[in-house]
Amino acid sequence: MKKLLTLLFTALVAITLAACGGGNGDGDSSGSDDGDTKKLVVGATAVPHAEILEQAAPILKEKGIELEITEFSGYELINQALVEGDLDANFFQHIPYLELEKEEKGYDIVNAGGIHIEPIGIYSKKYESLEDVEDGATVLISSNKPDHGRILALFEQEGLITLADGVEKGSATLEDIVENPKNLEFDFEYAPEILPQVYNQGEGDLVVINSNYALEFDINPLNDSLAIEEGSQDNPYVNVIAVNAGDENKEEIKTLVEVLQSKEIQDFIIETYAGAVVPASE
Template identity: 55%
Template sequence: MKKLLSFLILSLLVVVLAACGTAEEKTTENNASTNEDTTNTENTTSENTEPVTLTVGASFGIHELVLEQAKPILAEEGIELVIEGYQDYVMPNQDLDSGELDANYFQHIPYLEDEIAQKGYDFVNAGGIHVEPIGIYSQKYKSLDELPDGATIIISNSVTDQGRILSLLEVEGLIKLKDGIEKTTATTDDIVENPKNIVIDNGSNPEMLVTYYEEGEGDAVVINSNFAIDAGINPIEDSIAIEGSESKYVNVIAVRSEDKDNPAIQKLVEVLRSKQVQDFIVNEWSGAVVPVSE
């Protein structure tokens, strides 16, 4: 009887231990599964919050500084802005076309349109940001009225700059262009009246114009505001005439056509047009650079 009782107790103990083992295994499996699910969730969350990288080419100076203001704002939106600086007007479009850049910010609308027409780039204007009024400068005279008969005005050799400059000279009453022509593409051949017999020297690279002004070359020099500001020249105070805010030469964000609806690009334009960035432009350059909101 005692042997039978001992055998029953031993059997019951084995069953209990086996059940505990099974429970522990299930608990371990469940914990492992839970940990795995948590890890997967964390990984997914990490992947979902991974910032988007946007590489934008910009000319040194104004464009680069404006983008720097947008950088922390975009970071809050999950967009990491990488700014690539350029010293010329050729490479930014070449690098955008090749895919090295997601966008660029250095050119005005007529220049962009000319580049597309001449080089076949499949680019679009994603949005205008600011205008850099072009100005006339002189070391010899304090106003355009003082320019003598036969005065020489040195201007850029850029085709897209020349129509703009000639339009400014017409607005200031120095010349008159043919009626009905497209002013943005006007050339010296389109001048029909020149009462002061102004000599227009259009053989200079845009980046050399500041040097000619500082050295007193010619009677007046027409300089883009970005070059003037980079050289420490104040377009508002130092020019003897300056383009108005109604200028058509708005500097834009350019992108490949396939990226025109890219949310990151749209957010970039939105931030650059924000009050915070526009206030920076106004305060930094005191009207020498004019922000646009559309």
């Protein structure tokens, strides 16, 4: 059932939000009826990435850039679409995820600039506090390996486990747990986009959810979580604009990043998400 749900979610991809005759297909962002206007096709997951891009679109238009947003329901195909030239950039991933994709798939893509952080949280339909967690409780976490280190760091921060000495924050694996006094059972077979549904259905004793997917299902990361990751500036899980290597020097890409890092957009993030999404500048 888990795998079926995952396939259903990942199949719902490429929904164009700003319909302008579809993507340009070859990644050429210069195609336009107006010689002074450049077009950028950016792939993104819905919340908060596509919402932030929609807020930036009018500002970009004033700067001579027409923004077309292509929405994806899951992570798996977005970097592939970028590499294949269907997108000029994408906006959905943090740096550890990007680095793992490059290592495992050989993608020649780069970070063009950090925009925001989505703190990860621990949720439960069974417990009102982490102090109530019982022996042998099940913990449902993302199958996304780059998130495992940050999840385990959060559990250690909350006193639920102890990790081996010398393990860097964010790089821990389940094998690095040296103390687990409540004998928590970690299940990492779930695609991250499935976890909010799993939580709402009451599966698992504890469920760890990325804030972007929590928000899509009207789960408030600040009010509904039992514990949430700190969204400080030195958090390594900043979400970035990614482009094919070399494109980071294009003026339109630089302008996209500048607009997304501007005070106007950063203020929008603060006011809209009230701490569930944190500007990278904060």
